[in-house]
Amino acid sequence: MGVDASLEESLEAVAAGDAAGPELAEVFDAHAPYVGRTLRLLGVRERELGDALQEVFLVVHRRLGELEEPSKLRAWLYAICVRKAMSLRRDAARRREDSVAEPPELEVERRTPHDDLEKARALAAAFEILEALDEDKRAIFVLYEVEQQPMSEIAEALGCPLQTAYARLYAARREVSRALARLKAKGKVER
Amino acid sequence: MSRDAELDAFVDLLRGATPDPAILADARAATLTRAGASLGSAGGAALLGKALAVLALGVGLALGVAALRADLPVTRGPLPKAPPERASIATPSSPARSIPAPPIAAPSIAAPSVAPERVATPAPAATARPVAAPVERRAKPADAPVARLPLQLDVGAVPVIPSGPSAPSETMAEALRDYAGERYVEAAVSLQRVVEGRSGDRADRVSQAEFFLAKCLYHMGLYHASAAAFDEVTQRGAAHPYFDASLTWLAMLAERLPEPSGVIASVGRYDAAQLSALDRGETRRHYHHLRYLLGRARYGERRFAEAVALLSGVPESSPHGLEARFFEGIAHVRMRSAQPALRAFGRVIDAVESGRTGGHDEPARMRDLAWMSVARLYYSLAMQQPSGRDAHASELLGHAIAAWRNIPLESEYWLDSFFEETWALYVAGQPARALGHVHTLQSPYFRERAHPEALVVRSMIQFEHCQWDAVEHGLSGFHARFDPQLDAAERALRMAQRNEDAFRMLVAVRAHNSRVPGPARAAVRAAFDERTLLRHLEEVRALDREQRRLGRVLAGSLETSLHTRVAADLAVLRSLAVDRTGEMARERLARVVAELRERMNQMDTIELELATQRRMELERPNPAPMEPPTGGRIVAVQGDQLWPWDGEWWRDELPFYFQEIENRCGR
Numbered sequence: 001m002g003v004d005a006s007l008e009e010s011l012e013a014v015a016a017g018d019a020a021g022p023e024l025a026e027v028f029d030a031h032a033p034y035v036g037r038t039l040r041l042l043g044v045r046e047r048e049l050g051d052a053l054q055e056v057f058l059v060v061h062r063r064l065g066e067l068e069e070p071s072k073l074r075a076w077l078y079a080i081c082v083r084k085a086m087s088l089r090r091d092a093a094r095r096r097e098d099s100v101a102e103p104p105e106l107e108v109e110r111r112t113p114h115d116d117l118e119k120a121r122a123l124a125a126a127f128e129i130l131e132a133l134d135e136d137k138r139a140i141f142v143l144y145e146v147e148q149q150p151m152s153e154i155a156e157a158l159g160c161p162l163q164t165a166y167a168r169l170y171a172a173r174r175e176v177s178r179a180l181a182r183l184k185a186k187g188k189v190e191r
Numbered sequence: 192m193s194r195d196a197e198l199d200a201f202v203d204l205l206r207g208a209t210p211d212p213a214i215l216a217d218a219r220a221a222t223l224t225r226a227g228a229s230l231g232s233a234g235g236a237a238l239l240g241k242a243l244a245v246l247a248l249g250v251g252l253a254l255g256v257a258a259l260r261a262d263l264p265v266t267r268g269p270l271p272k273a274p275p276e277r278a279s280i281a282t283p284s285s286p287a288r289s290i291p292a293p294p295i296a297a298p299s300i301a302a303p304s305v306a307p308e309r310v311a312t313p314a315p316a317a318t319a320r321p322v323a324a325p326v327e328r329r330a331k332p333a334d335a336p337v338a339r340l341p342l343q344l345d346v347g348a349v350p351v352i353p354s355g356p357s358a359p360s361e362t363m364a365e366a367l368r369d370y371a372g373e374r375y376v377e378a379a380v381s382l383q384r385v386v387e388g389r390s391g392d393r394a395d396r397v398s399q400a401e402f403f404l405a406k407c408l409y410h411m412g413l414y415h416a417s418a419a420a421f422d423e424v425t426q427r428g429a430a431h432p433y434f435d436a437s438l439t440w441l442a443m444l445a446e447r448l449p450e451p452s453g454v455i456a457s458v459g460r461y462d463a464a465q466l467s468a469l470d471r472g473e474t475r476r477h478y479h480h481l482r483y484l485l486g487r488a489r490y491g492e493r494r495f496a497e498a499v500a501l502l503s504g505v506p507e508s509s510p511h512g513l514e515a516r517f518f519e520g521i522a523h524v525r526m527r528s529a530q531p532a533l534r535a536f537g538r539v540i541d542a543v544e545s546g547r548t549g550g551h552d553e554p555a556r557m558r559d560l561a562w563m564s565v566a567r568l569y570y571s572l573a574m575q576q577p578s579g580r581d582a583h584a585s586e587l588l589g590h591a592i593a594a595w596r597n598i599p600l601e602s603e604y605w606l607d608s609f610f611e612e613t614w615a616l617y618v619a620g621q622p623a624r625a626l627g628h629v630h631t632l633q634s635p636y637f638r639e640r641a642h643p644e645a646l647v648v649r650s651m652i653q654f655e656h657c658q659w660d661a662v663e664h665g666l667s668g669f670h671a672r673f674d675p676q677l678d679a680a681e682r683a684l685r686m687a688q689r690n691e692d693a694f695r696m697l698v699a700v701r702a703h704n705s706r707v708p709g710p711a712r713a714a715v716r717a718a719f720d721e722r723t724l725l726r727h728l729e730e731v732r733a734l735d736r737e738q739r740r741l742g743r744v745l746a747g748s749l750e751t752s753l754h755t756r757v758a759a760d761l762a763v764l765r766s767l768a769v770d771r772t773g774e775m776a777r778e779r780l781a782r783v784v785a786e787l788r789e790r791m792n793q794m795d796t797i798e799l800e801l802a803t804q805r806r807m808e809l810e811r812p813n814p815a816p817m818e819p820p821t822g823g824r825i826v827a828v829q830g831d832q833l834w835p836w837d838g839e840w841w842r843d844e845l846p847f848y849f850q851e852i853e854n855r856c857g858r
Binding site (some may be wrong): 032 | 197198201202207208210214215217218219221222225226379522551688689690692759763764766767
């Protein structure tokens, strides 16, 4: 039995009132890579990632008992990530008002060995493209394309009709494709 | 590299953005520490309560968490479970038998309300059309309320300008001139500008532009886009001045689209009285079509009495008369009104047999469906008879069997009806004929459409006749054949977790190049070879064609907002169609798995009962000698001719096999 299945069973037992909740450590181990990747794709900077992860899982710790459908744990986690990322971006925007624009995040690239440099640069460019999407479109794009969650669950998690979710996905794909084309034209992305 | 491939590469890159393990490890340690601190503070500081506890964690975190808590969605409670597909109905008293009780009750064959999967299933209550394209395209309502415009029944080119409208802008006037001159592309480009509010027209003209844009798209052969545009009009209901005028166009669109469910959703926004305005002259044929569509809509909304009232008003002479009658019967079944249901099905059969098909393109199929529904209805009624009414139950079973037999061998429904008849024969106490049916179902003609349940029926009959060795032989044969199939089907189901994955599998299976594991391939192909599913697949293909057509029709207007809007609408419609089709495909795949598991469980039950019987045999003072599993002689009986089966199946003999079976109980 995989970690997820075991965790889901624990959560179901809690929902049924048969057991105490799973340990936070258990939830963290099962889902931290997913949460971390999601936060990154939602625009959380590498240097903020550790704190953001902590805060997401503290919310999980406090509210896990309210999750009535354990099978939708991932969508629930994603909703927390979205709000955390939005909150961080709002904070960042406020900070930017008081200071000059932040320098691009290249610390990782400078430290990266040569073999990984191209990938790190491409990833930085990819984050820039994602960053340019509206919140709504980015959420749909990340959940559907990257995390491959079913669209019906995404629509439910984000509280929008299925057709709106697809409309946003279409728009996001188009914007990403255009951005990729622009980058390619500038020679910034060579694949 | 193509654009799609670039997008795929982009997504792959993002999937690799998993955080550094060191960050995860640090965050884990810190989170657990802070969570522990949170618990300690909350427990120890009663007076200061949560405020102090939060302060202990730091003000920044408190603000963040509070912000999160403010609007965090709470997942809803579990959805109610769907009702079982087959209601559990008590097994009727079977003919007197001094035999062991059957280990498994005969099933109730699904009543026609849920059974005719190979007919166009009722559309869902509301199939939404995309209205939210990613471009701003609707002008904000202008100041004054708009007077309701008179009903516009013309379906031709000349627009009717209602009395008292505001003066059109130059853009709108030009659009109307282009429409009148049948320059639909030019008209549509201008109309889209009006709809977006770029022309300065007032609300009444914007509404008119919406309606004419939908008509232009129809004339341009962009039927899905047109349906989406009409959907926007009808969503506003009677508040839209062209709500009534859109009705005729919805009927015409339903004739053009392979899957009318979207149009049915739009038609469902009207009531019968609004339709009746079309019940005259040249619009009468649209009226009948719309009655049928509205009846389907009401059926989908489970408003069965209204559905019956609407459907019964569709005359035989209409091309939709046969389907209306059929759905009328189904609606009666859902209302548990057996006699009216039988009459409705009977009218379908009678009309087809008399050649009164109203121009329907598949009358024989409708007749076979009606026969199948009649059979299922009689069977269900027989199974519901209380004990003590065996004679009546037998009579009803006889009617059911007779109805199934009316479906000819060449019908696409023959195999399923033949299998269903097998159960009825078993329940009716005709084991030799039931076994003959099982024999037929195992023939190479139907290798692609295995009915594992037929083997369950055979094992049960053999069990009841105390043919222990034959049962054992059948059990091992069943497992040898279907264990690998179940395993493979489960793997296939795991490959189709998302609707989009299931859709891709469906396409690949249809193209004979799927990666479905070998042992399950035939079962999956059979599950996907189903009318409703294929109609939805055709809908996706039609959308693909329409997307290509859009490029051709608007070749000179690719940079216009009209192109952007229609392209977005079609893309979203396609995604929805893929999602819906994939969901249906996955449901069918899941049904294959569930069915196999259910048969496994039934066979396991038989195996347990067999072990019990074996033990009892051994405990008897004079146990019966072991005998080889003969299975009994098989003959084809046609009239007074009797042909022993010589190991080779003949197509014309398929419906006529009998297999003798000796009762060894009590020996």
